[in-house]
Amino acid sequence: MEFRLSPGGSINGEARVPGDKSMSHRSIMLGALAEGTSRVTGFLEGEDALATLAAFRAMGVDIQRHGAGEVVVNGVGLHGLKAPAQPLDLGNAGTGMRLMAGLLAGQPFDSTLTGDASLCSRPMGRVITPLELMGAHIESSEGGRPPLHISGGRRLQGIHYDLPMASAQVKSCVLLAGLYAEGRTSVTEPAPTRDHTERMLRGFGYEVLREGEVISLEGGGTLKACNIDVPGDISSAAFFLVAASIAPGSDVLLNHVGINPTRVGVINILQAMGADITLKNQREVGGEPVADIHVRHAPLHGIEIPEDQVPLAIDEFPALFIAAACAEGRTVLRGAEELRVKESDRIAAMAEGLTTLGITNEVLEDGIVIDGGTLGGGKIRTFMDHRIAMAFAIAALRAQEEILVLDCDHVATSFPGFDALARGLGLQITVQREEA
Structure with a gap:
């Protein structure tokens, strides 16, 4: 599937983006393990x-879908899972694999986690290392890559783990394994990362403590079922925050978006660049802060992105790179090595696409330097990465020529219906499907 985009235009209107991906994963996992x-x-x-x-x-686990984002999970308790008959195929879901590795390390049965070609190329050593320190036994392919073969019946011990990188997935993996470990499991973060796991564990009645940068829990507790209202995903909203900011004449209201303080880096960075973004109707839903986000076009200028904002915007950088390309002056990003091990090497992938569109940039080991300029057109490779595809789709709003974005099938991993919602707001996007 390819996106063909006509140059120019603006976006206007009101929309609600799909539910938060991080919270959707966790709602199924914890709901399944609850009573x-x-x-x-x-x-x-x-x-x-x-x-x-x-x-x-x-x-x-008995899980029923009732349409329109409604799911009923009949929990089996922490020790009620049964051995799967075959490997668990997680498709493109890196979050799913890293978090489930923690949960499965404490089960009495053997299991195997696998996925598509993209997921099986992503490093899992960052979760294997702490899990093995807890007593797990995990076999992987060369370089710590999936499939992961996890031995059952291992006795896990609580540990204290200093995260070598700011990663919510690794933090969550260790904490979820800690549910099955003897004693206390704690993690120290080098910088704040998204805290959906801690918030949701508390929502299910499990005590999680935080003292400074240290998050801890005791093994052997119980999860109690609860109801969860998943807000719109700020990572999906980010594309329209940037789109409205860069396209003259744009005015968009995004309803019911999660504004968890560990996720609002994209808003902070855009505002520092001069974006006109206002949070309205701020409220709390199920322990998570939510707001309607109003964004209008404003001229952007390049900045040095503060390193303390990087973990708070790690999934939104493909969209932010487009903002930088449309800004006046130079934008510098450092401290973002994590972008190299996402669904693609997002620094390299975005740099290639920006170069195709005529934007001068310099790739750094841990980031990128982007000089704002005039966007041309051309064919963009996505490297099977959903966020690369959506980023270059919105770039067309400021392009001088048509943009063709290749290999867009993976957009459905995080944003089903992206093209229809974008078209409804005014993006000139058509979908071309490859002939069988």
Whole structure:
């Protein structure tokens, strides 16, 4: 599937983006391990979250879908999962694989986690290392890559783990394994990362403590079923925050978006660049802060992105790179090595696309330097990365020529219906499907 985009235009109107992917994954996992029935609304019906749902069904959990993002999870308790009959295929879901590795390390049965070609090229050593320190046994392919073969019946011990990088996925993996470990499991973060796991564990009645940079829990507790309302994903909203900011005449309201303080780096960075973004109707839903986000076109200028904002915007940088390309002056990003091990090497992939469009940039080991300029057109490779595809789709709003974005099938992993929603707001996008 390819996106063909006509140059120019603006976006206007009101929309609600799909549910938060991080929270959708966790709602299924914790709902499955809780005692009782949990009801989830706003669930992201994208391929990644549905892969997690299918994996728990394969382990004997009764999960019912009622359409329009409504899911009912009949929990089996912390020790109620059953051995799956075959490997658990998580498709493109890196979050699903890293978090489930923690949960499966404490089960009495053997299991195997696998995925598509993109996921099986991503490094999992960052979760294997702490899990093995806890007593798990995990075999992987060369370089710590999937499939992961996890031995059951291992006795896990609580550990204290200093995260070598700011990663919510690694933090969550260790904490989830800690549910099955003897004693206390704690993690020290080098910088704040998204805290959906801690918030949701508390929502399910499990005590999680935070003292400074240290998050800890005791093993052997119980999760109690609860209802979860998943807000719109700020990572999906980010494309329209940037789109409205860069396109003259744009005015967009995005309803019911999660504004968790560990996720608002994209808003902070855009505002520092001069964006006109206002949070309205701020409220709390199920322990998570939510707001309607109003964004209008404003001239942007390049900045040095503060390193303390990098972990708070790690998934939004493809969109932010487009903002930088349309800004006056130079934007510098450092301290973002994590971008190299996402669904693609997002620094290299975005640099290639920006170069194709005529934007001068310099790739750094841990970031990129982008000089704002005039965007041309051309064919963009996405490297099977959903966020690369959507980023270059919105770039067309400021392009001088047509943009063709190749290999866009993976957009459905996080944003089913992206093209239709974007078209409804005014983006001149058509979908071309390859002939069989």
